[in-house]
Amino acid sequence: MFSTASILAGIGVRAVASVASSIASAVGASGDSAETPSSAKITISSEAKAALQSASARDKTQQELRDAVQNDPQLAEQLARAMAYTPDRLSVRNDQNDWANSRYANGTPVTDGNYQSSMNSQISAAQQQRIALYENERAKGTPAAQIYDKLQAFNASLSNDYRVATGLA
Secondary structure, three states: OOOHHHHHHOOOHHHHHHHHHHHHHHOOOOOOEEEOOOOOEEEOOHHHHHHHHHHHHHHHHHHHHHHHHHHOHHHHHHHHHHHHHOOOOOOEEOOOOOHHHOEEOOOOEOOOHHHHHHHHHHHHHHHHHHHHHHHHHHHHOOOHHHHHHHHHHHHHHOOHHHHHHHOOO
16 A cells, blocks of 8 residues: 555655745745745745645655554554565665766765665664564554554654665655
């Protein structure tokens, strides 16, 4: 029903949506600009508007997924297990014309083997922590939906650098 990528895509979206909504409120109903109390004009770019719409769509999808997990114990178990046992991967911005210009999500060239090695170690450690959390909660008899929520909270607690590098942000 939902892929692991769609599950993890919403991490951090609420914070982005909140900031974007605040900005949108500041520009008023027109959506383009507004006068602030100090008479300074605020303008939002089309890219920022698109980001707000994208964040809102991801937030809605994540809420729909969370509702589905809360209402379907079997789905909750499948997703919690997938979150625990599926390793994160480094996100790459691919330059299809020139692999040497391809970069990891944080801007590091994909040709930097030290970065990849360091991140692979961090990814392995995070996965082992997720697995331990999942197995400990299962052993205690915690409902799968609560395990799912705890795994989501664990992912949200990872450093921003890690979440950006793995596409969780």
